[in-house]
Amino acid sequence: MDLEGATAAAAQLLSALGLDMDSDHxxxxxxxxxxxxxEMLRAPSFEPTTFDNAGGYDELVVVDRIPFFSLCEHHVLPFIGEATIAYAPKDRIVGLSKLAWVVQLYARRLQTQEAMTQQIADWLVEQLDPKGVGVRLRAEHLCMSLRGARAIGAVTDTTTNRGVLADDPARREEWQRRLSS
Ligand SMILES: [Zn+2]
Structure with a gap:
């Protein structure tokens, strides 16, 4: 990233908006x-540590209420919310904090909520080759609440389901139940 160039461009933007920037503040x-x-657009680096599923854990792993914010690629305004990630392990399990990191990985860039939901699921499929993955994001988009429709408090809810969380009726139902609890 070109910080100097971005600073000059920000000064130009503020002045084009007719703002007087000549004060101490x-x-x-x-x-x-x-x-x-x-800072908001720099992706974090982290090790996607995975482990042998030595105990043969065969139920869903669900991490709920992972906070995130991202910047919408249409307005460069924040959308702020929480992610829920679930997976049904096969041979590998992942360090739980990595699920929070992967949300950060895809949040700190220009995004749409729809794409981000799918990218998180793709990452899990690629890293773990699990039996199934489910991702849900719920977020308030400031481009919708502070301008335009000014729908303050409206929440956008996106989900994607893969493998048994899409195809196996029992697993799918369990995941849906977890989402509504
Ligand atoms: Zn937007």
């Missing part, structure tokens, strides 16, 4: 804006 605002955006 505002002088460094373009640089702060640029730093804040680069």
């Amino acid at each position: 505002r002088r460094d605002t373009p640089a702060r804006m640029a730093r804040a955006l680069t």
Whole structure:
């Protein structure tokens, strides 16, 4: 990322918007804006540690209420919410914190909620080759609540189901039940 270029562009944007940036508080605002955006758009690096499913764990692993925010690729405004991730293991299980990290991995970029939901599921399928995966994201999009329709508090709910969480009626039903509890 070009921080200097982003700072200059932020200064230009603010001035094009007719804002007077010549005060003690505002002088460094373009640089702060640029730093804040680069921080929000920089993907974290982490080791996707997986382990042998030595005990043969055969039930769903569900991690709920993983907080995230991302930036919508249409308005570059935040959407803020929670993720629920479930998987049915086969031979490998994943360190639980990695499920929070993978949400961060796909959140810190320009996104749509729909794509992010699928990317998280794809990552799990690729890393673990599990029997099934389910991902649900619920988020408030500030581009919808602070402008346009101004639907403050409206929540967008997206899910994707793979493997047994899509195809096996019992597993699918269990996952749906977990989502509504
Ligand atoms: Zn948007």
